[in-house]
Amino acid sequence: MSKALPLNYTPTISEWPIWKKLGALTGILALVGIYAPILWLMVMSVSGEPLSGIPGDFTGQWYNALATNTNWLWPLWLSVLLGIAVALTCMVCATLVGRAIPRIRHGKGAILAVTLLPLMIPGVVVGTALFLYLRVLLGLKMGMWSLFAGHLVWSFPFALLAVLVVALRFDTRLLESGADLGANAWQRFRGIEFPLLKDGIISGGLFAFLLSFNEIARSIYLRGRIETLPIYLWQQASTKTSNVPLIYSLNVIILIVSTVIVGIAFWLLFGRRDK
Amino acid sequence: MPSPSSSITRFASPSGVSPFGFSGVIAAWTLIVILPLLGLVLWSFLKLENFQLVWEPNLQAYRDLLSSGRWEVTIRTLRIAAIVTAIELVLAVPFAVWLAKGTRSTPVKVVTLAALTIPFFLSISARTIVWRAVLGLNGPVNAFLMNIGLTDRPLDWLLFSEFAVIVGLIGPYFPPMVFPLYLAVSLIDDELLAASKDLGASPAFTFWHVILPLALPGLGAGFIFTFIPMIGDPVVPELLGGGQVVVLASSVKSLLQVLNYTVAAALSVFMLAIMAGLAALLALMLGGRLKQRRPAGKVPQ
Numbered sequence: 341m342s343k344a345l346p347l348n349y350t351p352t353i354s355e356w357p358i359w360k361k362l363g364a365l366t367g368i369l370a371l372v373g374i375y376a377p378i379l380w381l382m383v384m385s386v387s388g389e390p391l392s393g394i395p396g397d398f399t400g401q402w403y404n405a406l407a408t409n410t411n412w413l414w415p416l417w418l419s420v421l422l423g424i425a426v427a428l429t430c431m432v433c434a435t436l437v438g439r440a441i442p443r444i445r446h447g448k449g450a451i452l453a454v455t456l457l458p459l460m461i462p463g464v465v466v467g468t469a470l471f472l473y474l475r476v477l478l479g480l481k482m483g484m485w486s487l488f489a490g491h492l493v494w495s496f497p498f499a500l501l502a503v504l505v506v507a508l509r510f511d512t513r514l515l516e517s518g519a520d521l522g523a524n525a526w527q528r529f530r531g532i533e534f535p536l537l538k539d540g541i542i543s544g545g546l547f548a549f550l551l552s553f554n555e556i557a558r559s560i561y562l563r564g565r566i567e568t569l570p571i572y573l574w575q576q577a578s579t580k581t582s583n584v585p586l587i588y589s590l591n592v593i594i595l596i597v598s599t600v601i602v603g604i605a606f607w608l609l610f611g612r613r614d615k
Numbered sequence: 616m617p618s619p620s621s622s623i624t625r626f627a628s629p630s631g632v633s634p635f636g637f638s639g640v641i642a643a644w645t646l647i648v649i650l651p652l653l654g655l656v657l658w659s660f661l662k663l664e665n666f667q668l669v670w671e672p673n674l675q676a677y678r679d680l681l682s683s684g685r686w687e688v689t690i691r692t693l694r695i696a697a698i699v700t701a702i703e704l705v706l707a708v709p710f711a712v713w714l715a716k717g718t719r720s721t722p723v724k725v726v727t728l729a730a731l732t733i734p735f736f737l738s739i740s741a742r743t744i745v746w747r748a749v750l751g752l753n754g755p756v757n758a759f760l761m762n763i764g765l766t767d768r769p770l771d772w773l774l775f776s777e778f779a780v781i782v783g784l785i786g787p788y789f790p791p792m793v794f795p796l797y798l799a800v801s802l803i804d805d806e807l808l809a810a811s812k813d814l815g816a817s818p819a820f821t822f823w824h825v826i827l828p829l830a831l832p833g834l835g836a837g838f839i840f841t842f843i844p845m846i847g848d849p850v851v852p853e854l855l856g857g858g859q860v861v862v863l864a865s866s867v868k869s870l871l872q873v874l875n876y877t878v879a880a881a882l883s884v885f886m887l888a889i890m891a892g893l894a895a896l897l898a899l900m901l902g903g904r905l906k907q908r909r910p911a912g913k914v915p916q
Contacts, residue, residue: 374730
């Protein structure tokens, strides 16, 4: 290949110093695109007139209002509950399927295609399909359980991918040597397989929780009368009532809490790797 | 080891896996994913009478779709998603390469990756309504443009337009594009890049012929995690489109609210059909390119 190089490629442009800086530049551009609204949100949450778009008249009244108007607590609780239920179910199911896929002989591709299918289908289509199936065909009443089903369909493929990453590298000969040394099936799973799959299972669960916690696209069709936190916040944002400034302060609190959680998670993750 | 001829010994093999839990999950999955999706296709061909589905196959829902002009929302949705995905690609590819290979500093990497993770926790509606104030007629963007004399009147197409929707989508859909790309590029062996350089390849040549082909799975994953969720996203288009930019999710929701089940199903199936067509076209084009490249690669040797 290197012989053909001088014919077609004149590397002058690529040797401009800007080429190396391009990556950092686009990244900073995108990060500004992400964080400028978030910073604006923080400034507005302490401004007197957040809806005017002009900061100033700094006040803590929207944080005080959050303590008196506690309508947001119930949606938050429901979202956390739903996220935990979806994450735990995903972890169990993804482990069951993920550890089996590398070891089955026939139909591996078909099973992968079927389980990863929801990744390829927009949420609105899955939501409509589930709504027509559960509500119209089976005549069931929508509620937390249908939200749970919708979130599961969305989160499970991600959790499965996370488990597969580690399961595909798992050496089954370890189980055979475990058996030779007298371990029974449960001991082999608990003592050999699970510790090696653990990282994939945990990250799959975290993915599942996050995806469920933020899910809107399917929830709007499946929620019945339930309000999860993203739906509550969206409805508040769409109306032009005086409640809107509350979302600003609520999101700043969520931002601070999640920054601390992500910080700890990354510190554990990278700290452990350095040792 | 005993011969695996009898099914009992195979079942008890220590590296084997019990089929019960596995098949149970797959069966449940078929019930809540495969059947509803097949049902969706079926319902789009049924007839609606007094808000009840009647078993009478016909194409009425698709005729309604075409005559009412609702099919246009699929084109609009796909156009917005494609434009934003293209912008994300342009931003994310150089950034992922830089983050994975360009910087050696661990703190920079950790802080950047954390900065990309945190937005996942934040409500998309709260991040989106901020743009309303920024892009609005009295907002800072218009004030700035008038100040420097680019325009003497506030621009009204900045907000409640496709432009606003595209601007609002760029931020939230950047991390899902970067993460798989970063992962794919960081898995490329440093030795390969060094070898490419030693053999006289320019950075651009290394990028096109070493990094990009090896990062292709990450590129595909990033595309799927960006393009497909964007098609289903109702929040940004409704908050920043202000009723002017009706996308698939809003259109289907309004159809379901008036209990027009068959047209809602037909619209969803129409979108799936277009996506499948585009995927087939893409596969055909990529397949053609690979076939062209293979014999060409053999010539220099």
